[in-house]
Amino acid sequence: MNGQPATLKTTYTIQKDIIKVSTQSDGFKALLGNIPVPSIDLNYKIANNELTVYLNTSYVKALLSAVPLILSSTELPTEQQKAIKTFVDTFSTNLKTLEFGAKLTK
Numbered sequence: 001m002n003g004q005p006a007t008l009k010t011t012y013t014i015q016k017d018i019i020k021v022s023t024q025s026d027g028f029k030a031l032l033g034n035i036p037v038p039s040i041d042l043n044y045k046i047a048n049n050e051l052t053v054y055l056n057t058s059y060v061k062a063l064l065s066a067v068p069l070i071l072s073s074t075e076l077p078t079e080q081q082k083a084i085k086t087f088v089d090t091f092s093t094n095l096k097t098l099e100f101g102a103k104l105t106k
Helices: 026-032 057-064 067-072 078-094
Strands: 011-015 018-022 041-047 050-055 100-105
Antiparallel strands (some): 011 018, 018 041
16 A cells, blocks of 8 residues: 555444454455455454453464465475474364453453
């Protein structure tokens, strides 16, 4: 976007006390180019005057799936790329629950 401010469209859904916001749009795809991350998805949970912002497990797995393409564009030796890819694949396969983020208190 050539150093100029840009606006990305987002969508959101509300399920009980969770707000899910996603940047899935053509503008986001154009911004990332060849990086295969379809969107940035943040979840917001409001409870007891606290706002928790977090990434959920499925989104973390989607980010991890982009690692092989990112590695292929680096100058790392093939052996190191294979080791990193093996670690990421194993981590992603064994990942059951992962939610991390920030908690803001009013």
